[in-house]
Amino acid sequence: MTQALWVIIPAAGVGQRMNAGFPKQYLSLAGDTILDRTISIFIDHPMIAGIAVGLGAEDGYWPDSKWRNHKQVAVFVGGSTRSDTVRNGLQFLHEQQQIGCQSVLVHDAARPLLTATGLARIVENNHPQGAILAIPARDTVKCQTDTGKVKGTLDRNHIWLAQTPQKFPADVLYEALKKADQQALAVTDECSAMELIGWHPDLVVGESSNIKVTLPEDLLIAEALISQRH
Numbered sequence: 473m474t475q476a477l478w479v480i481i482p483a484a485g486v487g488q489r490m491n492a493g494f495p496k497q498y499l500s501l502a503g504d505t506i507l508d509r510t511i512s513i514f515i516d517h518p519m520i521a522g523i524a525v526g527l528g529a530e531d532g533y534w535p536d537s538k539w540r541n542h543k544q545v546a547v548f549v550g551g552s553t554r555s556d557t558v559r560n561g562l563q564f565l566h567e568q569q570q571i572g573c574q575s576v577l578v579h580d581a582a583r584p585l586l587t588a589t590g591l592a593r594i595v596e597n598n599h600p601q602g603a604i605l606a607i608p609a610r611d612t613v614k615c616q617t618d619t620g621k622v623k624g625t626l627d628r629n630h631i632w633l634a635q636t637p638q639k640f641p642a643d644v645l646y647e648a649l650k651k652a653d654q655q656a657l658a659v660t661d662e663c664s665a666m667e668l669i670g671w672h673p674d675l676v677v678g679e680s681s682n683i684k685v686t687l688p689e690d691l692l693i694a695e696a697l698i699s700q701r702h
């Protein structure tokens with residue numbers, strides 16, 4: 473039986489691309505907020521030790537969360553980028569003596585459709601160099617020239633679309649994120665930072681329903697997917 477893991481949920485974004493007028497993680501989705509629905513995935517899960525939610529410094533919505541007083545849920549102040557928020561979360565958990573070298577999960581607040589099956593795939597196995605949920609590309613993948621023309625076609629047999637959760641040893645991840653920051657490298661996921669220190673994490677097949685709610689149409693897709701689950 474592998475050790476229960478803390479999950480860090482970066483939820484300090486402003487949702488600029490959603491353009492909702494407030495942070496998208498507080499949009500309603502099938503009767504819950506996106507954030508509450510995402511937290512629900514991990515509550516009372518046998519493999520989850522605790523849930524650390526990174527909030528914006530000016531977040532005034534959290535007090536309305538149904539999970540605000542739950543014994544498994546802790547909150548910390550996020551940063552100006554997603555990777556800053558994750559690093560703050562790692563530092564918070566380290567200061568609370570909740571983590572050391574053991575692995576943590578990082579899961580976007582904006583991915584409320586992760587299923588128990590998807591979560592099991594990444595928590596139930598040991599991954600010496602860490603792991604990410606990802607889905608193999610199904611469309612033909614193009615890269616572009618500087619003027620927005622087709623530059624060429626990538627071999628889609630070697631293209632995966634990264635999702636979350638991503639799982640890495642907490643101490644190594646913290647140092648990798650710090651190194652990326654010191655090198656002014658804007659990493660958009662934890663795996664990118666680990667690659668910078670030479671790690672080759674496992675690609676664990678996720679579910680295409682584990683979408684990141686980014687644009688307004690993603691909310692419609694999420695609603696439709698949830699309606700199919702009941």
Ligand SMILES: Nc1ccn([C@@H]2O[C@H](COP(=O)(O)OP(=O)(O)OP(=O)(O)O)[C@@H](O)[C@H]2O)c(=O)n1
Pocket residue numbers: 481482483484485486487488489490496497526550551552553554555557580581582583684685686
């Ligand atoms: N400084 C930031 C930026 C993003 N996030 C979180 O990282 C996740 C993925 O980021 P994204 O989908 O880009 O969310 P936003 O940054 O809010 O969206 P946008 O880029 O459109 O502003 C989200 O749960 C978001 O809340 C975060 O915790 N801290």
Ligand SMILES: C[C@](O)(CO)[C@H](O)COP(=O)(O)O
Pocket residue numbers: 554580633634635636660661662684
């Ligand atoms: C971490 C992630 O969800 C993997 O696809 C993605 O990189 C987040 O990107 P965002 O621009 O912060 O939404």
